Amino acid sequence: MIKKISHIAIVVPELDEALSFWVETLGLPLEYVEHVPDQDVDVAFLPSGDSEIELLEPIGRDSGVARFLERRGPGIHHICFEVDDIDQMLVRMREAGVPLIDETPTIGTGGKKIAFIHPKGTGGVLVELYEITAEETARRRERLNDMRRRLLRRRRVYAAGIIGFFSGLRTPGDGQNENGGHFS
Amino acid sequence: MIKKISHIAIVVPELDEALSFWVETLGLPLEYVEHVPDQDVDVAFLPSGDSEIELLEPIGRDSGVARFLERRGPGIHHICFEVDDIDQMLVRMREAGVPLIDETPTIGTGGKKIAFIHPKGTGGVLVELYEITAEETARRRERLNDMRRRLLRRRRVYAAGIIGFFSGLRTPGDGQNENGGHFS
DSSP states (O other): OEEEEEEEEEEOSOHHHHHIIIIIITOOOOOEEEEEGGGTEEEEEEEETTEEEEEEEEOSSSSHHHHHHHHHOSEEEEEEEEESOHHHHHHHHHHTTOOBSOSSOEEOGGGOEEEEEOGGGTTSOOEEEEEOOHHHHHHHHHHHHHHHHHHHHHHHHHHHHHHHHHHHHOOTTSSOOTTTTOOO | OEEEEEEEEEEOSOHHHHHIIIIIITOOOOOEEEEEGGGTEEEEEEEETTEEEEEEEEOSSSSHHHHHHHHHOSEEEEEEEEESOHHHHHHHHHHTTOOBSOSSOEEOGGGOEEEEEOGGGTTSOOEEEEEOOHHHHHHHHHHHHHHHHHHHHHHHHHHHHHHHHHHHHOOTTSSOOTTTTOOO
16 A cells, blocks of 8 residues: 655756755745665655655766666656555556566665656656664654754754853842743 | 645556556555546545555646657656645745745645645656645545545445355254354
């Protein structure tokens, strides 16, 4: 069964320039950026609802994504659906005569399984199926927690800076109470 | 702010053929099909997670969707994001110099507001912004309830048929207990 749309992948010539539209102007949050060596791309993950926009910048010139960019220009590359049982889905595709790019799933980081369906079988859309594992879910949670911790630390440093600034302004016995009169 | 990916729209030459892949083979549920006169397309709505796949079949030959199909073939047409305030988003786009297809939102059924951003401003992706109204939400809920009622009625008719069938098979005093021995 299909659980949800996992992500929409968009090929861009240059990640920084793309982020200036998708993050700064449109306002999507940037979760993280990582290099995916298998496909030789840098990927930026931008969550939206329970799905993600993934921006792909090809690094080398030999990857499928690099060839897509050269041949078709920047734009939407594929849709990925999260499924509960990818092997069963591939059996269903084969039984229906749908041509597959991957006859068996590729195993990625954390044991996640990935397979692509050929656009000839879907009416012109490259479709990825994706089965997430408990290990991959934990890995993603840990990465998010890391990011939250970093943000919190940055806020603490920032807050400490502000407190330091105001402490510098105030002199003892200037008539204000202990908390500066701001809190009751 | 962007709330979520509302839908991914895919242009297909023939809705019935497309549904045989997206619904029968891939297993997405078909919520409903409607004709959208403004764009002269038949649209099938296939929910997935908190987003939807929308399949668009152009009816006339003069619409933007018909021209897209003729020029580029079947495939992904646009991504739509649900936003909380479309007017504010359009101001942000203009301030960032992003070219717009719709300078002001189109008002659709139930007061919903729609505007398209030009692919030149997004790096090759046609992006739709969509602000849903309380009236449109109620309309959609009513349509879903209608469908549930129809399904329930169909199941009742089906169940009545089965009960009728088994009643016909059993003759009084054939040694089976009242529920045919199937339930404890």
